[in-house]
Amino acid sequence: MPHFDLVIIGSGSGNSIRDERFADWNVAVVEKGIEGSYGGTCLNVGCIPTKMFVHTADVTSTPSSGTKLGVDLELRDARWRDIRDRIFGRIDAISEGGRRYRAEGEPTVTLVEGQGRFTGVKEFTVDGADGRQVLTADRFVVAAGGRPVIPDIPGIESVGAHTSDTVMRLESLPPRMIILGTGFVATEFAHVFSGLGVDVTLIGRSGRVLRAQDEDVSARFTELAEQRWDVRLDRKELDVERVDGVTRLHLDGPDGPEVVEAEELLVAIGRRPNTDLIDSAAGGLDTAADGKITVDATQRTSVDGVWALGDVSSAFELKHVANHEMRVVQHNLLHPDEPIESDHRFVPHAVFSSPQIASVGLTEQQAREHGVRYVTKIQDYGDIAYGWAMEDTTGFAKLLADPATGKILGAHIIGAQAPTLLQPLVQAMEFDIDARRMARGQYWIHPAMPELVENALLGLPLD
Ligand SMILES: Cc1cc2nc3c(=O)[nH]c(=O)nc-3n(C[C@H](O)[C@H](O)[C@H](O)COP(=O)(O)OP(=O)(O)OC[C@H]3O[C@@H](n4cnc5c(N)ncnc54)[C@H](O)[C@@H]3O)c2cc1C
Numbered sequence: 001m002p003h004f005d006l007v008i009i010g011s012g013s014g015n016s017i018r019d020e021r022f023a024d025w026n027v028a029v030v031e032k033g034i035e036g037s038y039g040g041t042c043l044n045v046g047c048i049p050t051k052m053f054v055h056t057a058d059v060t061s062t063p064s065s066g067t068k069l070g071v072d073l074e075l076r077d078a079r080w081r082d083i084r085d086r087i088f089g090r091i092d093a094i095s096e097g098g099r100r101y102r103a104e105g106e107p108t109v110t111l112v113e114g115q116g117r118f119t120g121v122k123e124f125t126v127d128g129a130d131g132r133q134v135l136t137a138d139r140f141v142v143a144a145g146g147r148p149v150i151p152d153i154p155g156i157e158s159v160g161a162h163t164s165d166t167v168m169r170l171e172s173l174p175p176r177m178i179i180l181g182t183g184f185v186a187t188e189f190a191h192v193f194s195g196l197g198v199d200v201t202l203i204g205r206s207g208r209v210l211r212a213q214d215e216d217v218s219a220r221f222t223e224l225a226e227q228r229w230d231v232r233l234d235r236k237e238l239d240v241e242r243v244d245g246v247t248r249l250h251l252d253g254p255d256g257p258e259v260v261e262a263e264e265l266l267v268a269i270g271r272r273p274n275t276d277l278i279d280s281a282a283g284g285l286d287t288a289a290d291g292k293i294t295v296d297a298t299q300r301t302s303v304d305g306v307w308a309l310g311d312v313s314s315a316f317e318l319k320h321v322a323n324h325e326m327r328v329v330q331h332n333l334l335h336p337d338e339p340i341e342s343d344h345r346f347v348p349h350a351v352f353s354s355p356q357i358a359s360v361g362l363t364e365q366q367a368r369e370h371g372v373r374y375v376t377k378i379q380d381y382g383d384i385a386y387g388w389a390m391e392d393t394t395g396f397a398k399l400l401a402d403p404a405t406g407k408i409l410g411a412h413i414i415g416a417q418a419p420t421l422l423q424p425l426v427q428a429m430e431f432d433i434d435a436r437r438m439a440r441g442q443y444w445i446h447p448a449m450p451e452l453v454e455n456a457l458l459g460l461p462l463d
Pocket residue numbers: 009010011012013014030031032033034038039040041042043045046047048050051114115116117143144145146164185274277278309310311312316317318319320321322352
């Protein structure tokens with residue numbers, strides 16, 4: 001193998017680093033494949049397919065939301081194989097096209113397929129179909145992502161448990177599914193599979209679903225989740241077994257030991273960085289207590305000339321953050337004497353379950369813990385005109401602001417179109433527009449859903 005100008009490990013956000021500005025750089029991209037696919041988590045097993053399934057599940061809820069409006073509809077069938085094959089028919093083609101372009105598209109780019117690991121500082125050894133290849137380079141970008149955590153429950157390796165990597169490709173829908181975890185992945189898949197007719201049991205260790213969200217949002221989501229799914233909280237897993245095609249999970253809970261049963265088990269208890277797979281220690285890369293590669297604000301690691309980005313190093317496991325950090329690394333590779341820093345001040349996220357949740361900035365519990373002075377306003381969808389149209393009784397927007405300046409400190413929305421409604425609040429925070437100016441310095445289309453945000457802003461009890 002020649003010595004490269006740049007080696008990129010990982011084809012998720014790392015795949016976008018090399019653009020026309022790097023035309024005369026000799027670049028290698030290393031990718032092992034996720035379930036055999038090129039292009040990383042978001043494209044193949046993350047954001048994109050999940051949201052295609054979520055939208056489909058949203059459509060299945062039309063009959064139930066129609067009833068209260070006086071419209072009687074009937075859901076006749078959800079054709080799983082057609083749903084699955086439509087989604088992956090699109091995604092697999094994009095993934096394969098991306099792989100082919102990387103392999104053949106540019107003469108100065110080499111695609112190295114196989115799993116690699118550092119075998120020295122700026123030396124990466126890949127074992128793949130072409131045998132063992134040792135890559136050296138002036139610069140490395142580590143964009144190796146993460147993977148689902150498998151819990152240490154006795155019997156787990158013998159029950160055929162699924163993770164988000166595999167569950168979207170099931171051959172058929174099971175009648176019942178146990179979902180272990182109550183975070184992003186668990187609640188999005190609970191919505192998807194229950195929307196398609198599967199009986200879902202959700203298992204959590206704490207007393208709340210989505211407990212990292214603002215406390216009012218998490219409390220409302222938990223209340224609604226309990227109406228829709230069999231939610232078992234404050235549980236501890238004891239062991240798990242597979243008997244006659246049924247997975248039996250033994251739990252200990254507030255009422256003592258119990259067993260839950262289902263044809264499929266989905267494990268969704270968080271992700272771990274792939275630092276062990278790449279042997280970051282052999283590459284001289286420092287890692288933090290959570291196993292992630294340590295980077296400074298310019299995405300530099302502890303080794304000069306080695307950058308890291310995305311899930312392998314970031315506190316945020318979100319695609320828009322991985323992409324932002326990728327653009328910072330791009331700039332810093334091209335302009336090492338004028339480095340820029342990643343901006344992690346106002347990172348929003350959304351949970352695409354039902355109802356949807358979107359959030360940016362401080363939660364109320366964080367504001368309290370940090371001793372920040374704040375006021376809040378909770379604005380119900382039910383008290384705006386579009387909420388009347390939808391007959392919404394559960395959604396709300398919650399804002400936290402500095403009482404003296406009106407500066408928006410946090411925004412949390414639970415309900416229809418929450419991510420879309422949140423975006424202007426992200427913009428206000430990023431560009432330092434205070435609550436008063438945001439509310440009264442512009443027109444708000446009447447009677448559209450963003451009036452939820454307008455009324456929340458106007459209702460803040462500022463000094
Ligand atoms: C089910 C699910 C849904 C999600 N939904 C959303 C969402 O709606 N919105 C959002 O913002 N985020 C979402 N995320 C998170 C998002 O997918 C990730 O934050 C993002 O994809 C991380 O990108 P990355 O480039 O850091 O890593 P990845 O995309 O994971 O890329 C890392 C690549 O490195 C490769 N690799 C790793 N180790 C090696 C090795 N040793 N040798 C060779 N190659 C290697 C991997 O195969 C992989 O292709 C979701 C995640 C999941 C799991």
